[in-house]
Amino acid sequence: MDFNLNSFVRSSLLSLQPYQSAREEFVNHGRKMILLDANENPFETNSNRYPDPLQVELKERIAKWKRVALQKLYLSNGSDEFISQLIMCCCEPDRDSILILPPTFGMYQVAAKTHNVGVVEAPLTSDFQIDFEKIKSVLTPKVKIIFIPTPNNPTANSFDNETLHKILSSFTGLVVIDEAYVEFSKEKSFVLQLERYPNLVVCQTFSKAQGLAGARLGMAFAHPELILFLNRIKAPYNINSLTIGTALQRLNEQDKVQSQVKYILNERNILEIELPKISFIEQCYPSDANFILVKVDNSKLRYNQLIERGIVVRNPSKNRGCANTLRITVGLAEENKALLNALKNMEEYHEKSTFYRP
Ligand SMILES: Cc1ncc(COP(=O)(O)O)c(C=O)c1O
Missing domain, CATH: 3.90.1150.10 (Aspartate Aminotransferase, domain 1)
Structure with missing residues (x-):
């Protein structure tokens, strides 16, 4: 499948000039500098300076850990923030929709409604499996993203891999495989499938097995062009320095x-x-x-x-x-x-x- 960013992203955002933060404008390559550029308080508190807006050190460690190119990685204030940002990035309000598979994680619907984006449903079967024919029957060109948590919340089961591959290869929009519970699962992560499917987005979190729910750190893995776009629309310092430090430490404790x-x-x-x-x-x-x-x-x-x-x-x-x-x-x-x-x-x-x- 050819990846054409224009078909995934809201048209009004394509020409967006991103906010240029102080820490992005001047990148300090290890040299000791006098920082008078960001209106910070100069007295040391351990977090008196703004954090790295692109979290390069943390991303380098995560990229190595997950065996993914750094350009395919995006970090968010929990997966919740990412879900909302992705919908904001890809769905035109009042026109587009997302597809969910109820019973499912509640935030997809909340985020869609917050952005005035429609929600189409393809309910799971009575034994909580994906109903592929139902998905086919409810899909319209306005559906831009399908959200699939596996293992699923609240049902706890993982979905059949073959069906997930079928969805990824037949749907022309984005497919988000939400792997919040992947560390507990017998199934392999879909992160390894990113090369194969340009429309695949995988999200994971530090909130569950990693034990850092309070730090709020989500990871998303996707096509580099989509990541570039998410970086342009995000708040400049969405991951705070305390979280970056805590996550770096947790990576040493695998x-x-x-x-x-x-x-x-x-x-x-x-x-x-x-x-x-x-x-x-x-x-x-x-x-x-x-x-x-x-x-x-x-x-x-x-x-x-x-x-x-x-x-x-x-x-x-x-x-x-x-x-x-x-x-x-x-x-x-x-x-x-x-x-x-x-x-x-x-x-x-x-x-x-x-x-x-x-
Ligand atoms: C499937 C799923 N995705 C995402 C999340 C939210 O994760 P985070 O804490 O990173 O926002 C949860 C939390 O319960 C979840 O169950």
Whole structure:
């Protein structure tokens, strides 16, 4: 497929002159300089200077780690920011649409609506797989981006690779494979497919397995021309220096991250054995991530009973196909034990409680 940036990007943005920040205008190649160019406070606080707008040091490390050319890498204030920026970059308000596959991650829709962009839906099948024929039937030339999280949130399963390849090779717009949970997954990352599909965009995050949800750092991998464009529209200093420092440090701790992932997957296995034994858990869906979706008798009741016992899970029951479900993040061993104890205690409570009205 030929990559023609003009067919992906909003026309009004093609002629945009990007804001030239002080740190971009003068690049200090290691020489000690007196910086009087950015109206900063000269007294040292560890972050009194603006950060590198293009995060070159961090990107060099990530590019090496992911085996991707630096020109294909974009960093954002969490994947949430990237999702919004990509829609802003590619979709004409009041005209274009994105395609989502519900039940899916909620931010795609929020970002689209924020930018006055339409949302077309191709729901997953009842076993939470992609319905390729449904996608074909709802696609129109106005759909510019398809968002596919795999493993999917809130269902936790990964999608069939063959279907993803079929979508990538047949759709003429951008396909975002959102790999927020990739470190937990048995599937290989699509980052390795960037050469093959110019319309492929992969996003990953430091918020999940990397353990830096509070630092807010997302990574997107895409065609270099699209990255250039995102760099032109982004806020000049979207990644702050504290986050850059924390992420650089985390990159030195990948052995630790891997052992944490192993621990979490082991804990997930225990939960997958124990949860189906709870009488009011009707189904425990297969997970390829660090959370599990379960179907219960009454999600509102069970959610509130867990809150009473000091445990917070997510109730995604409003999502299509997710009635009476709870989404449970895998925690530390003692937290998971506390969860199982609470669930067992709720079984007894339910049996004894004859006055309860849901
Ligand atoms: C599929 C998916 N993508 C993206 C995100 C957001 O990631 P970030 O914390 O980097 O904004 C989440 C968070 O729950 C998610 O589930």
